[in-house]
Amino acid sequence: MKTLTVIGAGIAGLTCAIYAQRSGIKTTILEKAGGPGGVSTSWKRKGYTFEGGIHWLIGSRPGLPLYDVWTETGALCANNPVFYKDPVYTLIDGNTVLELPRSTKQMQKALGAFSPVDKAALAVLRFHVWCFTFFHTPILDLAGLKVKHPRRFSLSEFLKMGPAVLLTPYLMSFSAGRYIKRFRNPHIRRLLEAVVDPRINALSLIYTLSAFDDGDGGYPEGGSLRMSQNMADTFTSLGGQIMYHTAATGVRETSNGVSVLTEGGSLQSDAVVISSDARTAIDKLFPEPLETRWAKRLRSKLHTAQCMFVALGIKADLSDCPRCMHIVLKRPLEAGGLRFETLTVNNYAREDDYAPEGCTTLTCILPGASYHYWKAVREEGLYKQRKQEVIADFISRIEEELPQTHGQVEATDLATPLTWERYCDTFEGSYMSDWLPWHFNANAPIRFRPGIFFTGQRTAFSGGLPVAAETGRRTAQILCKSLGVEFVSRPEPKEI
Numbered sequence: 001m002k003t004l005t006v007i008g009a010g011i012a013g014l015t016c017a018i019y020a021q022r023s024g025i026k027t028t029i030l031e032k033a034g035g036p037g038g039v040s041t042s043w044k045r046k047g048y049t050f051e052g053g054i055h056w057l058i059g060s061r062p063g064l065p066l067y068d069v070w071t072e073t074g075a076l077c078a079n080n081p082v083f084y085k086d087p088v089y090t091l092i093d094g095n096t097v098l099e100l101p102r103s104t105k106q107m108q109k110a111l112g113a114f115s116p117v118d119k120a121a122l123a124v125l126r127f128h129v130w131c132f133t134f135f136h137t138p139i140l141d142l143a144g145l146k147v148k149h150p151r152r153f154s155l156s157e158f159l160k161m162g163p164a165v166l167l168t169p170y171l172m173s174f175s176a177g178r179y180i181k182r183f184r185n186p187h188i189r190r191l192l193e194a195v196v197d198p199r200i201n202a203l204s205l206i207y208t209l210s211a212f213d214d215g216d217g218g219y220p221e222g223g224s225l226r227m228s229q230n231m232a233d234t235f236t237s238l239g240g241q242i243m244y245h246t247a248a249t250g251v252r253e254t255s256n257g258v259s260v261l262t263e264g265g266s267l268q269s270d271a272v273v274i275s276s277d278a279r280t281a282i283d284k285l286f287p288e289p290l291e292t293r294w295a296k297r298l299r300s301k302l303h304t305a306q307c308m309f310v311a312l313g314i315k316a317d318l319s320d321c322p323r324c325m326h327i328v329l330k331r332p333l334e335a336g337g338l339r340f341e342t343l344t345v346n347n348y349a350r351e352d353d354y355a356p357e358g359c360t361t362l363t364c365i366l367p368g369a370s371y372h373y374w375k376a377v378r379e380e381g382l383y384k385q386r387k388q389e390v391i392a393d394f395i396s397r398i399e400e401e402l403p404q405t406h407g408q409v410e411a412t413d414l415a416t417p418l419t420w421e422r423y424c425d426t427f428e429g430s431y432m433s434d435w436l437p438w439h440f441n442a443n444a445p446i447r448f449r450p451g452i453f454f455t456g457q458r459t460a461f462s463g464g465l466p467v468a469a470e471t472g473r474r475t476a477q478i479l480c481k482s483l484g485v486e487f488v489s490r491p492e493p494k495e496i
């Protein structure tokens, strides 16, 4: 029986490991943290659950190619039905409240009535979204690989993607922020800014709106933790082994395969898949930092996507407030060396088990590169103090905007890029690569050397959970091909 070691039990590592194990490769995962999921995770504080991972899941709608990966890996199953927020965002600017419906048709109608001067721009937006209606992350089989349940990809499916393919270079050439500027009404601009970080390309904005319009981008009940635990359970039920609290410290080629070093010893196998951040791995896991052409490009041409994440547990029932509020602040919030004029606040009051009875969890992602700020602050010995200041300032803004929360905050947390660096060893504490206008981040190859593979973020551009799942499956296929093993994607009847 062939053997495999996977470094990392994030979504990419789990996806790859499940397919490999199901295909008959004896697989062991080494995970430095105490549980599965990697950066796609949530945690508890004083009875409140802070969802620090999934906000929307691409491929959550049945019928989409990626949906098959989520169900084949057990990520989506009976215990986590998906629900779909509608409206997806609600702008709150003083007395003005403006909703962004999922359906672009409804969006065009509602926002057109709100701002008639923007009717033409809304029609163009709707057309652009329509072009992406049939564009879905393709899940294909590797040429020349023996596959037990081959996937079909018809010519008509390919042709339907034509409008999106033609529009892609144009939308990649400028930022989402510039796209949004074609709207004259400042409230519509603000509302659209909630969808994606305005610095990244306009393609990401249109693609995301198209996913919403298409009935995709839902939230599985139980969020990140339940989804990644489902995947870990699928893997172990197939006979795979996960070793938590076990960090890989090195990868060495040996005469009969690959050896993965850990603090407690080493693990020999026919192959290794590195699903931990490839940008970190090229400096840390090999006898010398890698100096291949792609590794040099990865060092020089990488824009990391970073954020801070604030979470509050509040002794008040906010179920009458929108699920996702994009709040325009009366005065900007300074945090992590960055300035925020708006806060996108997720309200979990209507979700079961996120807070004690009558209480509410609120979370907010503050996007932008703050890693170097927090690193400098830590070196000055001021890390905890600065974090407390950000939390206090954040609470005061929430109290200003939602007076019913005044004096009711009883649990708080702030994750900075240093948090993700500490727990998951991601480069600069990032959770994926930013896709800026006309910029292609360099990637690591999936098959680096015979027996050594990379997967996950940094092996395909853009990022997030779809990239983790798609590259995880693709890596398993490339691995199966190189080991001469048939690829088995679906559960055998006895597994169900």
Ligand SMILES: Cc1cc2nc3c(=O)[nH]c(=O)nc-3n(C[C@H](O)[C@H](O)[C@H](O)COP(=O)(O)OP(=O)(O)OC[C@H]3O[C@@H](n4cnc5c(N)ncnc54)[C@H](O)[C@@H]3O)c2cc1C
Pocket (backbone or CB within 6 Å): 007, 008, 009, 010, 011, 012, 013, 030, 031, 032, 033, 036, 037, 038, 039, 040, 052, 053, 054, 055, 056, 057, 058, 246, 247, 248, 249, 275, 276, 277, 307, 309, 365, 423, 424, 425, 426, 431, 432, 455, 456, 457, 463, 464, 465, 466, 468
């Ligand atoms: C706040 C937040 C919200 C997000 N929201 C969304 C969303 O709504 N939709 C979406 O699609 N994406 C979202 N993302 C992004 C998405 O979660 C990530 O891009 C994705 O989970 C990355 O998966 P991965 O498996 O490639 O990497 P990781 O999750 O980084 O997995 C790598 C794993 O390797 C482990 N590891 C690292 N070094 C070692 C070592 N030496 N030895 C052993 N193990 C090691 C790590 O602990 C980790 O478990 C969000 C991310 C964040 C932070």
